[in-house]
Amino acid sequence: MKKLFIGLSLSVSLVAGGAMAEDPEATAFRDGFIAGNVDWQAVQERAKKEGTVNLYYWGGSDPINIWMDRTVAPALAEEGVTLNPVRITGTKDAVDLVLAEMAAGKGPGEGSVDAIWLNGENFATLKRQNALFGAFAPKLPNSKFIEWNAEDPRSQMNLRDFGVETGGAEVPWSGEQYVCAVNTDRVAAADVPHTFAELKAYLDKTPGKFTYVKPPHYIGNTFVQATIYAHNPDGTGASAFQESIDVIGAEELARLITPGLEYLKALEPGLLDANGGSPRYPEDPSALDGMFLNGEVDFNCKFGMFAVATGLAQGTYPEAAEQFVFPEGNMIKNKNYLAIPANAPNPAAALIMTNYMSSVESQTSKLQGTGMPPGIDPWKLSEAEAASLAAASPGLVGLTQADLDANAAPDTNATLVDVIEATWLEYIERDSTDPIDVIVKRAVENLSK
């Protein structure tokens, strides 16, 4: 699909020959808003005229779909904007659509996507292709609930998305952390691993009861990143992986990731169904949820601070599921965002929508209805607001917020993620016999083409 669309965009751009149609009024509105010359009332008036906002988001979750229709749509209707929630199978589809339209000459005001729920690679792609609306996020009235001060280290999650500077072109919507769950009916508390060494020891003893989502799915990539952090030969953990591949270089990256990948290779015989050859990796988190529910595996790792609470409420998790700290000190934390593409047909309505999504009210009801952690920063809220937000939480099961904070680690730079992903696919999945530094070098060359 990916290659298909790259080919598509290329051929479209050849056909289009660079001519780009645009709505001059939309361009003027964008430039004015980003320069701070358009006040919020004017945005509201324009949004009423536009009438609709097309929000593209992953539509595989019933609770999110319900929340969009039940809570978001009526709230936006009060502003005179009709929410058109477009449910897509993968976020990449929306990004490809924007790029294909831009390549076909649909410029500002002429596209069909007003906003996308995304992060990481998808944002990096839009940014690289110059397909973003611009630095709108800090200009939203509700951006006062978000920490933009670069001197506060906690602002990093708002300013950098997988190591890529957001530049205000996307607004934080939800903050997640990579948390593992264990079925306590099947694993004794004393046996629950907290480090990669303990996991290996556990699987040597009882093989087959663990697996992780397969890269290139980002949930799988995150597991690989956590492994690599923990096995960083310099012992500097995540901090070595915050720069882009151009800064770090293929050789240095290969040195940093080799121990982690060798660990993953050594782990393979202990993974699900590995006794008959190669292990079984689920394609995505819902497949892993199914394996966890059916007792095929006893652990389930994914981005989901409240996954156990919501999984129990939805019947998708076994009743004895509990969260635990794993891997110690390397539980990756990141945010996901709402971005507006450069050719959004209803930019003012998109601003109204993203502003609503950053409100305390919507963040609270989202947390309560869908179990998605808040994307706004609690310390920027009043005490009463922060308390109402905290009260809406479905709750952690088996660990505390202090555990999560104490073990948090940042995400990996998006350009490194691509290389690590390609290396995993070649070294682990295809069982390449080439040394890791050769694979990494090749991956870097392929990706820079």
Added chain:
Amino acid sequence: MRRRKATSALNTRLSPFQKIYLLLFAGFILGPFIPLIIQSFAFRWAWPDLLPSTWWLEQREKSMLPLAWDYVLSPYSRMLEATINTVFIGLVVTVICLAICLPAARVLARENFRGKPAFEFFLSMPLIVPEAAIGIALLMIFIRLGLAGSYIGIIIAHLIPTIPYMIRMLTAVYQGLGRDFEEQAMILGANRWQVLRLVTLPMLIPGVVAGALFTFLVSTNIFLLTFFLGQGKIITLPTLLFSKIAGGTLDASAAGITLLVTVPGIILLLVTERFIKEEAFGKGFGN
């Protein structure tokens, strides 16, 4: 047709082999529906339980959100919109397809012209070229024409894989029909319109209904072309189902949606069954 044969055979006597064959046949068709139906009423159904450990109705009051069938039948699931879209697109595609294929089939069945075999082969091309290739190429063109994400775009796209089927079916029907009856009517003084209305169409009807049914069913099942050209804005039953089950697990609401997706096809089969008598195929494909 198969069922008709089976029931008439049942009236006589079935050999044990025939009975086993029938049972296997029914098992293969109905079997997959049984776990789907159970799953659609389940709250938590984990291996190795034969039946769900918790049923949806037990959780119904406790849950803040609509579960299982409550979700499927609520507006949140978009089932109604998808069903209306699917049936609407299917009907329009069928009508346009008939309008294109009836005259074309007549010529193909009765006339001989240079390059006819090549032309017939050309007509089958869309069945050979992968749907993804067609979809991508069309999307490129349609974005420029402003047809992407519109009903018109999807309907045009659906015509591509349905026309070859319809033409083949109608050509066969026309070939079986022969010119004799029409000539006879003309000799007896009927004008062209009367011939068409009173002779040709009634004799074509079973074949036309079979072709239309087939076209409709093909159209309502096209996922990839609809997905590309609908751009997520126009949802049909296949695209809705795919976005629901793409994760690889089938929860209660996905099972419910899967069951409902089969309903339009089943209703249509029941409605048209009386039109498609065996002679439609006998006359159409015989001789």
